[in-house]
Amino acid sequence: MAQVEATTERIIAADPETVFDALADYENTRAKLLPGHFSEYEVREGGDGEGTLVHWRLQATSKRVRDCLLEVTEPSDGRLVEKDRNSSMVTTWTVTPAGEGSSKAVVTTVWDGAGGIGGFFERTFAPKGLGRIYDEVLARLAKETEKGAAA
Numbered sequence: 001m002a003q004v005e006a007t008t009e010r011i012i013a014a015d016p017e018t019v020f021d022a023l024a025d026y027e028n029t030r031a032k033l034l035p036g037h038f039s040e041y042e043v044r045e046g047g048d049g050e051g052t053l054v055h056w057r058l059q060a061t062s063k064r065v066r067d068c069l070l071e072v073t074e075p076s077d078g079r080l081v082e083k084d085r086n087s088s089m090v091t092t093w094t095v096t097p098a099g100e101g102s103s104k105a106v107v108t109t110v111w112d113g114a115g116g117i118g119g120f121f122e123r124t125f126a127p128k129g130l131g132r133i134y135d136e137v138l139a140r141l142a143k144e145t146e147k148g149a150a151a
Helices: 016-024 116-150
Strands: 003-012 038-045 053-059 065-073 079-084 090-097 103-112
Touching: 003 116, 016 079, 016 090, 016 103, 016 116, 103 116
Parallel strands: none
Antiparallel strands: 003 103, 038 053, 053 065, 065 079, 079 090, 090 103
């Protein structure tokens, strides 16, 4: 099994603290950022960054649905890590400064891929599909935080 990785990034016209706080707010903000690929969203413990336990179903394709139960940690400044208890999937959100009043938000998801021909197709197509999904999340994050920054 080879590790599969999908990475997406975006420059957001809001300061890093605002962007990070929005990402870490599972109780109120995070659900607003998720497109239709996500369903059954539920905060089970915590709700603000470190110590949060959150559930959702991610439907990447019509046939590929992951039931995710994510433990959230904040290992260092500007990083939020979601480890899925139900699989090898780990998603890391990193927010860093990107000039005056702007941030660079990067989301990277890794997991142990399948072997054989199925694994070949997974390594080829899954990162692009997941990248499109997370690009939409980052666009919504930008809209949410830039709106707050402009107010």
